[in-house]
Structures are given as structure tokens and as C-alpha cells.
Amino acid sequence: MTQQGGRWTADQVLALAPDAASRKAGSKLGAAGPWSEAGSSEEGTVWGLCKGSGSKPYQTVIDLADAAGPAYKCSCPSRKFPCKHALGLLLLWAGGEGAVPPGPAPDWAGQWIEGRRQRAQEKRTAEPAGSAGAGDPEGARRRAERRAVRITAGATELEQRLADLLRGGLAGAEQAGYGLWEETAARMVDAQAPGLASRVRELGAIPSSGPGWPVRLLEECALIHLLNQGWLRRERLPDGLASTVRSRIGLPASADGPPLRDHWLVLAQYDTADARLTTRRIWLHGTDSGRTALLLSYGAGGRAPELALPVGLELEAEVSAYPGKGQLRAALGEQFAPPAPSATRPPGVSTDQAAARYGEALRDDPWLDSVPVTLDRVIPAPDGDSWQLADADGDSALPLTPTARSRPGLWRLVALSGGAPVKVFGECGHRGFTPLTAWPEGTGEAVQLC
Structure with missing residues (x-):
């Protein structure tokens, strides 16, 4: 498949798995044994018949030419x-051309591909016409005004609750238990301020969470107070900061920035989940512009998000930024080529420069937990009971976050380094550095750590 620029690695294929069970089961089907009539096309299609428990084999077909994954x-x-x-067939394809030779697609595979691409073309054709007369601007304005009134009432109530907490002393938060915060969060949901509700829920996990919890609780209360005041005084803020406040409150926004066309390298992809929603974060690096962009996608009801771009792939596409000064979130727009493996690596900085970059970003967004950073020539090293990434060419280091220390990816990073410098992409914040992807010195493929 010449348009793919080379076959994917097994790690890139397994990164698509929705869960560990699928990853394990797919790995068992990555050999030629259960497959028959497997093939591929230059247009980016892979197909095959997989023997199952029934009399008829399962018909599996994959479109690799879709630029969104x-x-x-x-x-x-x-x-x-x-x-x-599907995972097994992709693993079979990734192993080489012998098991999945090029050839014409069977009717059942060709019909699905043709129908899918025809629907995509119809959608692209219909979008400009559908957007011309969309919406009721006056109705939208009235709804926005009503919501703003509710949020203002909620922020004012939350300010009073924070004042009551501080007046009574932080020890009272430990005695009140989680119910106090859940009830307050529910009030913020009623006020249509999901961002405030989320931050209030996080407060409930801090009391009795270990040494120094009163300090952490006070810090988080201060950030919520700052966000409340930002909303209540939003008319006085610069446009960029006001957009950031609206985003942190939880108001919806559209990616209205000018489209930026570039060759985007996939730096990291990982999921976080709660009982209701799975959130996928995909970090991109523009190889021409040097820009970093964050794509967010969601899956409800335990389903994995649809957008999947494994680490080490590169796609030529447009992305449009969301509003807010210093915000990196973007929306994926028109794609001009399917994702393909790439040997490109992002430029890196020192650990001192990474810490300074986070400090600078806080000026634009005081509620920012971390910033994306690529560290150049660092060595993972133990630091007492913890770990750090030490600068190979200096005396500085960044501690790893507790989350990073508890992941198996830490030991993959240590093994990849072997005491030698490596390039590491991750998120740098006030809790430390969370490594997400690493590259060995010299040549070598990206290794996903999350």
C-alpha cells in the first residue's frame, strides 16, 4: 500500500484496541492460521475471512485510507x-505482504468500501448547503443569556459556600465527608456550569487524602474562587482570558480559528474514563509550523471513542483552534492523505525550559494542570522513593508524577533508556512530568508509555 508510506507496527495496531481483553484476543488472531482469502488493495483496504465457532467464517474488512483513522x-x-x-487482521497485515497479498477485493468488501466512501462524499457535499441557513441567531442569543444568568447565580452561591468553609475551618471538610461536595456539585449542574461541578467534585477527594491535604484543599478552593471571580467579572477581562474562563466554566465553543494545514505527527494517544464517559486525548505536532494541538473525542456507555490515531503516524490535514488564550485544543478538519508511519521526531527542550514553559502558560490559563513538552536527552533515574527525568547535559531534573510512577510505562521507559539519554514527550505540570511517548537516541521507533 504505497499511500500508507509503510506498514504499521504491532504496537500501533494494538493501540487501537478498546480494552485489554480485546488486545489479548486480537493478538491471538494475528497469525495466518485462522484466516483465509486475506488481501489488500493499493487504495488502503484490508480484508479477510476468519474462522469462528460457527459454520461460516466472519467477514472482516478495514478501510485504512480514512484520514481520521x-x-x-x-x-x-x-x-x-x-x-x-479486525485487530487480528491488522496484525497479520502489519507482519508483511506474504499473508495479506495485494489483489482485487471480493464483492462483500468492495460494496462496503464503496458505500462508505460514497456516504462520506455526500456528507462533504451537503455540509456547505446545510450550514447556510442553520440555526436561529436570536433564539440562540436568548438561550445564552438565560444560561449566563443561571451560571452567575451558581457562581455566587459557590462563593458563599467557599466562604462558609473557610470561616468554619478546613477541619470541618474532613468531618462533612464527600456528601457535602456532591450536593454542591449537583447545584452547579443545575446552574449549567459543568466545569465548576467537576472542580467541586475533585475537592471531595482531597480531605484525608494524606499528609498536607489541608494545603491542597486550600489551593483548589483558591482556584475555584479565581474562576468564580473571573466569570462574575468577565466583562472586564481581555478577550482571550474571557474565552478561557468560559471554557473552564463549561460553556460550549466551536473551533473557529483559521484552519492550519500541516503534516501532523501523532505524539500520544490515551484514554481516561469514568462511569459515564471515555475521553480520548490525542496530541499532535505540526512538523512545518511547530504547533502543538490537542484533539479530544468521546465515547459514551463504555464504548471507545471513534477517532484513533496511533503514535508514530503522520497525516496531512487541517486543524482549527478552539477559542481561549493559550488553549491548545483543536478540531480535525479536512484531511488530504491517510495516516502513515513516519520517522519524524519533534524538537526537544531541557528540563529547565520545560518547567519555564509551564510557568509561562499559567499566565494565560491559571487553571492549567500541565502543558505538552518534549524533553531532549533525559535519563530516567531513581530519586529516593520516587523517580525523575534527569537532564543528561545539565544539573536539573523533573520529578515524575504519582500517576506516571504507578504505570507499567515507567519500566518500559527505563528499559528503553538503559541508562542512556532518550527523547520523551509528555505533560509537565505542578505535580511533575508524566511521560507518554519516548524515542531512543539515534534511530528507532516511538515507544508508547501510556
């Missing part, structure tokens, strides 16, 4: 995307 179709009853058969 692979699309899948399988006749198995699984509700996971991709299913284990």
Missing part, C-alpha cells in the same frame, strides 16, 4: 470497535 466492518456479533478480528 481506520474504519472497520465485521460480521461477528461483537459491539467493540475494533473487534478482535
